[in-house]
Amino acid sequence: MTRILLAGDHFVLNEHLKAAILERIGAAPVSFTELTLPWPVVPFGPVAEVDEASDIEQEMMDLIGGAEICVTQMAPITRRVLDRAVDLRLVCVTRGGPINVNLEAAQARGISVMSAPGRNAIATAEHTIALALSALRRIPQIHNSVVAGEWRSDLYSYSEVAFELHGAPVGIVGYGAVGRHVAWIFNGFGAHVRVFDPFAPSVDGFAERVETLDALLAGSRIVSLHARLTPETRNMIGAAQLAVIPDGGILVNAARGGLVDMNAVASALVTGKLMGAAFDVFDTEPLPPEAKIRQAPNVTLSPHLAGATQETARRAASIAADQVSAYLKGRTIAAAV
Incomplete structure (x- = not known):
């Protein structure tokens, strides 16, 4: 027995x-x-x-x-x-x-x-896309505005509107089970999907391989993280890497919070270097009340639920x-x- x-x-x-x-x-x-x-x-x-x-x-x-x-x-x-x-x-x-x-x-x-x-690859990938769209179209902020009784038609101004996923360069960092499915979905939107993962043996036909992280960041309007957290990948996205992303870009992380310097992201949102960001994971969970990212503009946060x-x-x-x-x-x- x-x-x-x-x-x-x-x-x-x-x-x-x-x-x-x-x-x-x-x-x-x-x-x-x-x-x-x-x-x-x-x-x-x-x-x-x-x-x-x-x-x-x-x-x-x-x-x-x-x-x-x-x-x-x-x-x-x-x-x-x-x-x-x-x-x-x-x-x-x-x-x-x-x-x-x-x-x-x-x-x-x-x-x-x-x-x-x-x-949880499919669930996490779908949640990642939802986060990206929420950050891109500022859905949480617009929802809260309408609930509060506002009707912000001024957000239709050219300077306020976002870009489309169709034709947009999207960078995927990490091409395991989740990253691969995220790339496939983004490709379905008509995005130009690029991948950085030195350990992935191959990249599917709907994505283009990039040899360095900086090259990926420099050519991506949306960056989505799907790497494992290791001593080598901890804080792989900090102030220096955010500076490489084109102005008005979007950062999404549904992998591990330790991949990102969250204070640097909060600063990039305040200055407008990033148009938006969305996170499902944080280096300290639950997210502390004093975390700067809570007060940053145009950020979408969920409590580690991507795989749920x-x-x-x-x-x-x-x-x-x-x-x-x-x-x-x-x-x-x-x-x-």
Whole structure:
């Protein structure tokens, strides 16, 4: 009998995880222990040495003993948790990257760690386009103006109106699952899509590859970020890079907040260097009340919701179930970290 610990939450539900696993494993003998994490009702944060996790380390320590498989999205798989996990052999993290797992400690114990890359690619790409259009057409500001009783027909002035996506040069930084889908959608609008990603093996026919970040920024009226956050990419967009973007450009970030110097963006919005900006992610979450970007003009902000669709949650459960099934049947598991 293989014991599986399901540590779902209020987005990736335990009931979906369990149903997807049972559908795939057939008659394999398993037993489930379930723990429902408080996310997203309670925001995630750093827990011990891992990040972006629910603060339930003690609960995990109490339940992990005897489990051979753990499936979770936000549980903190810390060194202390792993010290209790004497039978653990597989951790399936139902998100793009296992930032909530101490990978070094897991590797030292011979525990395989899986993730679910691409689970939210479509949702994040669609939200990215919504952010870009909101910034381009100033939809939040115009909405608030109408609600307040105004009727700003003066915004029809040539000096106030925006440019069209059709024919506009759009720069994509990072060409993974999300960046690729964003490029495809922008291409559908008739935009001229350009891509910077030194690690992407190829670029599709609807996008043009650019060899340097500065070359991409210099030729883009809209820049959309889809890179992972690493020591090399932290603050990859700062004052110097913003200066390269043509005046009146737009910056969109639905990847990771640490990619951008937000104070530099706020200043660029105030001076008019940027016409608009839109962000779903921030270096500190929740966004602090004193953050300068809150007071910047022509900015659209959402609270890290780009990947939040029902399809994302069910797709995550499906990917994890495939990994559990492969493990139980002795097959090679895809998406090993």
